[in-house]
Amino acid sequence: MQPTAAISPAEDYRPSAGDRTALLSLRGIGKAYGSTRANDNLTLDVHPGEVIGLIGANGAGKSTLMRIVCGVTRPDEGSVHWNGTALDPHRFSARAAQSQGTRIVWQELSLCGNLSVADNFYVERPELAGRRPLWRRVYHDLARASIEAIFPGAQVSTSALVADLSLAERQMVEIARVAADPSLRLLILDEPTSSLGAERSAQLRRYVRQRAAEGLATIFISHKLAEVLDVSDRVIAMRNGQIVWRAISAEASVPQMVEAMGGPGAHETPQREARSGAAATGDALVTLDRSRTTEQVGALLLRSGEVVGLAGLEGSGQRALLQALFSQPRTSGLKPGSRVRYISGDRANEGVFPLWTVLQNISIGSIAARGPFAAVRDAVERPAAASLAATLRLDENRLGSKILELSGGNQQKALVARALADDFDVLLLDDPTRGVDIGAKRDFYRLVREIAKAGRLVIWYSTEDLEFLECDRVFVFSKNRIIRELHGTDIDEDTIVASSFAEHGKTSEEPGQDGNAPRRLGPTIMKAIPFASLILVFAAMSMKNPLVASSFGLELLLAPAVPLVLIALAQMFVVGGSEIDLGAGAFAGLVNVISATLLVASPFLGAAALMAGLAGYALMGILIQARAIPAIVVTLGASFIWIGTGQTLQASPGGSSPEWLTALFSWSIPGLPTPLALILLAAAAALFVDGSALGTILRGFGANASALTRAGWSPVRYAVYRYAIACIFAMVAGLYVTATNNASDINASSSFTLLSIAAVVMGGCQLLGGMIAPAGVVAGAVTLSLIGALLASLGVSTDVNAAVQGGLLILILGFQALLVRRHRNA
Known part of the structure; x- marks a missing residue:
C-alpha cells in the first residue's frame, strides 16, 4: 500500500460539478x-x-x-x-x-428522557404546534412517519418516555427527529x-x-x-x-x-492470537441455567481465562444478562464471592460523573473499595490513573480536566480505566468501544486478552460483530435466549449475522423495539401510591367517624389542605426544573400579610406589592440561570426577604380580609364542598400547564437543559416562566389563607415549605430529571394534611403529627425504590 500523503490544510477537493x-x-x-x-x-x-x-x-x-x-x-x-x-x-x-x-445528531444524544418520543419532536420543531388544541397528535404522526422513513419496521412507540427506550431506539429517535425538518x-x-x-x-x-x-x-x-x-x-x-x-x-x-x-504505520494490523476452540478449563465463575438458553444449548459454564461474546440483534437480551450478573449476583448464576466490574457504553446515563474530573472518575472505583474513612488525595491517586491512561492512550495532562470536556471516545477510555483500577474476577463489557477510534480499540482488544490471560472472565456485548473475533466463545441471542454457541475458529462475521436472523428474519422488527409490547406494572403502581395512601387515610377516618364523608365533614377536613395543595403545586413546577424552592411557604405567608393589611388599607398599593412579589420570583429565575447561582441558595436567601418584609409590615398577627377576597373563596356548588372544588380547580390548572407546550419545555429543561439550549430555547426565559407559575400558585395559597382566616400571620405558612417538598416526593415526582405528577402531588398534599385529623380522631396527640408524616413519607419512598429496582431489572 502506498503511504498516505499529508496535504496542506488550505487545500480542498472540489467535486466535478465545477464552480458551483x-x-x-x-x-x-x-x-x-x-x-x-x-x-x-x-x-x-x-x-x-x-x-x-x-x-x-x-x-x-x-x-x-x-x-x-x-x-x-x-x-x-x-x-x-x-x-x-x-x-x-x-x-x-x-x-x-x-x-x-443546519441540523446535527450529537454523539451524546440530546433527547429529554422525561419526555415522550412525540414531545421530543416538538422540542425540535415547535412551529408545527400552532394554536391547535390537539397539537400533540401532529407530533405523534410526525415521529411515527419519520422513524419509519429511515428505519422501516422499528415500531418505536411515540408515546413511550425516551428514558424507557433502549440505547439503539434513542439513537433512532434522535436521528429521525433531526432529519424530519423539511x-x-x-x-x-x-x-x-x-x-x-x-x-x-x-x-x-x-x-x-x-x-x-x-x-x-x-x-x-x-x-x-x-x-x-x-x-x-x-x-x-x-x-x-x-x-x-x-x-x-x-x-x-x-x-x-x-x-x-x-x-x-497506524494501518498495520496486529496479529491476532489463534483461537483453538478448545474448552476453557478454569474455574466456573458463571453458570447460566436453561431459562437463558434453548433446549439445544442447555446449561452453560463460563470459566476464568476466557473471553465470551454476547451477539445477536440489539435488544435480544444481551444487556439484560450483563445487568443481572452485576445487580443480582445471587440469582443470576454468578459464583458467590466473585468480584465484578462493569463498563457501560451508555456514558451519559450509566458511566461518567459529569461534575468530576477525569482523575476522580477513574479513581472512584478503587476509592470505594477502601474503608469509609480512608484518606483521598489526588496526588496519591494520580500515578495509578496515569499508568492506566497511558495504557489506553489517554493524555495524562487531561486528568485534571472535567470529564465532559473530553471527547466521547476519551470519556469511554476513562470508564475503562476505572474498571481496571482495582482487582476483579469478572469483567462485564456493555458495548465498551462505542464511539472509540480504531487505535484505542486495538489497545482495548490487547487489554482484554491480557485480562483473560491473567485468569479473569470477560463477558463482552458489542454492536460490532467484527469485535467478536477477539472472543474464545460467542453466544448468539434471540428473544432473550441463547440460540447458538460458537467456538474458536467457528466464530466469523457471516455466521454471527446468519445466526442472529435465524428466528427473526431480515424483514422482521428487532426485539426490544416493539411499540405494542405489554406495559410493565411498576410505573403504574408507583403512580397509584399517593392515591392509595389518601384512600387508606380517608377510609380510616370514615370508619372512626362516618360524618367525615359528609359534605360538612369534607368542608372541615379539606379547608386546611387547600393552601398546602397550592404551595405543593408551586413547589412541583420548581422541582420540574431539577431545583427546589426553600421560600415557597414564606412567600405565601408574605402574601397573607399583604392581602390582610395593604390590600385592605390601600388596594392599589396592595396590588402593586403583589406584582412586586411576582417580579421578585421572576428575578430569582434570572439569577439562577443567567448568573448560575444554585436555586437552593437563591430561594433560601429570598425566604429571609419574604419573612423580613412580612414582619416589617405586620409585627404580630392581625389584619382582616377584603370583602371581595372573602367572597372569592366562599362560593359553593350544591353537593360539592368549596375546599374540594378549589383543590380540583388547582389540580386542573396544574395539569393544564403541565400538558401544554409551555409545560413540555419546562420539563425538558429539568431533564436536559443543555440539549434545550442547543436547540435554541432560552434557559433564562423559561426559568422566568417557571418561577412565575410557581409564584402564582403560592400567591393564591396566601390569598386563600387570608380569606378563610380573616387575618394574617407571617409565620402561619412557615411549615408549608418542607411539607410541600414531602408532598412532591410522595406524589411521584423526582427531585432531579424533570419528572412531575400534578395529580399525585395533590393527593400527597391532601394526605399529609389529613394526618393530623386522623391522629386526633384516634386520640393520639397531634404533637407526633410531624413524626407520622415523616414515617409515611419514608415508607412510601422505600416502596417506590423497590418498584424502581424491579422495573429496571424486569
Missing part, C-alpha cells in the same frame, strides 16, 4: 481552549448533495469543528460562509444555524451508528444516500471506517486539530484512512 457555490465554506478556522488547539487553520467546503465522511482519532477536533458549524461554539479565528455569504460570528447562534437548515439542507451525523446493529446502520446509510440524491448535504462522522467509505462521496481525516488528508471515497481504503488518522 459551496453550501458551507470554512476558511482558516481556529479554536483554542487554553494551550490546546482544538482546531487549527481549518478550511473546508461542503456542496449540496454530497456526503462527506469525517474521520479522526478521539480528540482530533471533529466535535469542536461541528459545534462551530452549528453555532454552539464561536471560533477564535477564520470565517464561516453559508451559500457564499459570510456569517457574523457575534450573531451566529444555534437557532440561527437551524433557521438556515428545511434541512446540511445534516451532521456524529457517530450515528455507534449503538445501532448492522441492519439499522444499513438502513440509515441507504437513507443518507437517498437524501443526497435529493440535494441534502451530509457530514458523516464515524469510527466505523467501512461504513464511512460505503456512504460518503469523499473522506476527510483530522489529526491534532488539522485536516491532514482528503480523498475520493471510491479511491480510498480502510488502511489509508487508519494511517491518515494515526500517522505512518
Whole structure:
C-alpha cells in the first residue's frame, strides 16, 4: 500500500460539478481552549448533495469543528460562509444555524428522557404546534412517519418516555427527529451508528444516500471506517486539530484512512492470537441455567481465562444478562464471592460523573473499595490513573480536566480505566468501544486478552460483530435466549449475522423495539401510591367517624389542605426544573400579610406589592440561570426577604380580609364542598400547564437543559416562566389563607415549605430529571394534611403529627425504590 500523503490544510477537493457555490465554506478556522488547539487553520467546503465522511482519532477536533458549524461554539479565528455569504460570528447562534437548515445528531444524544418520543419532536420543531388544541397528535404522526422513513419496521412507540427506550431506539429517535425538518439542507451525523446493529446502520446509510440524491448535504462522522467509505462521496481525516488528508471515497481504503488518522504505520494490523476452540478449563465463575438458553444449548459454564461474546440483534437480551450478573449476583448464576466490574457504553446515563474530573472518575472505583474513612488525595491517586491512561492512550495532562470536556471516545477510555483500577474476577463489557477510534480499540482488544490471560472472565456485548473475533466463545441471542454457541475458529462475521436472523428474519422488527409490547406494572403502581395512601387515610377516618364523608365533614377536613395543595403545586413546577424552592411557604405567608393589611388599607398599593412579589420570583429565575447561582441558595436567601418584609409590615398577627377576597373563596356548588372544588380547580390548572407546550419545555429543561439550549430555547426565559407559575400558585395559597382566616400571620405558612417538598416526593415526582405528577402531588398534599385529623380522631396527640408524616413519607419512598429496582431489572 502506498503511504498516505499529508496535504496542506488550505487545500480542498472540489467535486466535478465545477464552480458551483459551496453550501458551507470554512476558511482558516481556529479554536483554542487554553494551550490546546482544538482546531487549527481549518478550511473546508461542503456542496449540496454530497456526503462527506469525517474521520479522526478521539480528540482530533471533529466535535469542536461541528459545534462551530452549528453555532454552539464561536471560533477564535477564520470565517464561516453559508451559500457564499459570510456569517457574523457575534450573531451566529444555534437557532440561527437551524433557521438556515443546519441540523446535527450529537454523539451524546440530546433527547429529554422525561419526555415522550412525540414531545421530543416538538422540542425540535415547535412551529408545527400552532394554536391547535390537539397539537400533540401532529407530533405523534410526525415521529411515527419519520422513524419509519429511515428505519422501516422499528415500531418505536411515540408515546413511550425516551428514558424507557433502549440505547439503539434513542439513537433512532434522535436521528429521525433531526432529519424530519423539511428545511434541512446540511445534516451532521456524529457517530450515528455507534449503538445501532448492522441492519439499522444499513438502513440509515441507504437513507443518507437517498437524501443526497435529493440535494441534502451530509457530514458523516464515524469510527466505523467501512461504513464511512460505503456512504460518503469523499473522506476527510483530522489529526491534532488539522485536516491532514482528503480523498475520493471510491479511491480510498480502510488502511489509508487508519494511517491518515494515526500517522505512518497506524494501518498495520496486529496479529491476532489463534483461537483453538478448545474448552476453557478454569474455574466456573458463571453458570447460566436453561431459562437463558434453548433446549439445544442447555446449561452453560463460563470459566476464568476466557473471553465470551454476547451477539445477536440489539435488544435480544444481551444487556439484560450483563445487568443481572452485576445487580443480582445471587440469582443470576454468578459464583458467590466473585468480584465484578462493569463498563457501560451508555456514558451519559450509566458511566461518567459529569461534575468530576477525569482523575476522580477513574479513581472512584478503587476509592470505594477502601474503608469509609480512608484518606483521598489526588496526588496519591494520580500515578495509578496515569499508568492506566497511558495504557489506553489517554493524555495524562487531561486528568485534571472535567470529564465532559473530553471527547466521547476519551470519556469511554476513562470508564475503562476505572474498571481496571482495582482487582476483579469478572469483567462485564456493555458495548465498551462505542464511539472509540480504531487505535484505542486495538489497545482495548490487547487489554482484554491480557485480562483473560491473567485468569479473569470477560463477558463482552458489542454492536460490532467484527469485535467478536477477539472472543474464545460467542453466544448468539434471540428473544432473550441463547440460540447458538460458537467456538474458536467457528466464530466469523457471516455466521454471527446468519445466526442472529435465524428466528427473526431480515424483514422482521428487532426485539426490544416493539411499540405494542405489554406495559410493565411498576410505573403504574408507583403512580397509584399517593392515591392509595389518601384512600387508606380517608377510609380510616370514615370508619372512626362516618360524618367525615359528609359534605360538612369534607368542608372541615379539606379547608386546611387547600393552601398546602397550592404551595405543593408551586413547589412541583420548581422541582420540574431539577431545583427546589426553600421560600415557597414564606412567600405565601408574605402574601397573607399583604392581602390582610395593604390590600385592605390601600388596594392599589396592595396590588402593586403583589406584582412586586411576582417580579421578585421572576428575578430569582434570572439569577439562577443567567448568573448560575444554585436555586437552593437563591430561594433560601429570598425566604429571609419574604419573612423580613412580612414582619416589617405586620409585627404580630392581625389584619382582616377584603370583602371581595372573602367572597372569592366562599362560593359553593350544591353537593360539592368549596375546599374540594378549589383543590380540583388547582389540580386542573396544574395539569393544564403541565400538558401544554409551555409545560413540555419546562420539563425538558429539568431533564436536559443543555440539549434545550442547543436547540435554541432560552434557559433564562423559561426559568422566568417557571418561577412565575410557581409564584402564582403560592400567591393564591396566601390569598386563600387570608380569606378563610380573616387575618394574617407571617409565620402561619412557615411549615408549608418542607411539607410541600414531602408532598412532591410522595406524589411521584423526582427531585432531579424533570419528572412531575400534578395529580399525585395533590393527593400527597391532601394526605399529609389529613394526618393530623386522623391522629386526633384516634386520640393520639397531634404533637407526633410531624413524626407520622415523616414515617409515611419514608415508607412510601422505600416502596417506590423497590418498584424502581424491579422495573429496571424486569
